[in-house]
Amino acid sequence: MKAWFRSRYLDLLGSIYIYNEHRGYTSIDRVLEAVRSRWPDDAELIASIEKHRADERKHYVMFRRWFEDQGKMPLMVERTCGHIDRFVEIMFGRRIDDLDTRTVISDDRLFARLCRVISLTEQRGYKQVEILLAHPLVSHDKRLIKIFRIIEQDEPSH
Ligand SMILES: [Fe+2]
């Protein structure tokens, strides 16, 4: 019973993570496109966003492999489990998919708000990883611990 519960818990946890990492890198892709068109010469800014995008994509792939190697599919999880979705809805009053990234980036105030959303999502994510690394249900899964350690290292750098 306990093993069953643990396995369900980890499936759900992995599913929430795979959703959020995917949501993260695909949203950063949109930001990147808009930043490239507004500040094409700002190589430093573009490079830092690219690094962030690459990290989030790497996290997504780690969870995907974790599922694949167990022969499992992630559970269906949607935007109510998305942290970036929630922050965007609070700060912009609309869903991510309805957000016009170009308009946001061409307005300094809105752009600052977007940066704040990204930063809040990251801070939240970092705290969450610290909690999960100490969580008894997670500690049984060595591979998951390894994934969370990598995320823990990546977060402050981007
Ligand atoms: Fe991530």
Ligand SMILES: [Fe+2]
């Ligand atoms: Fe991150």
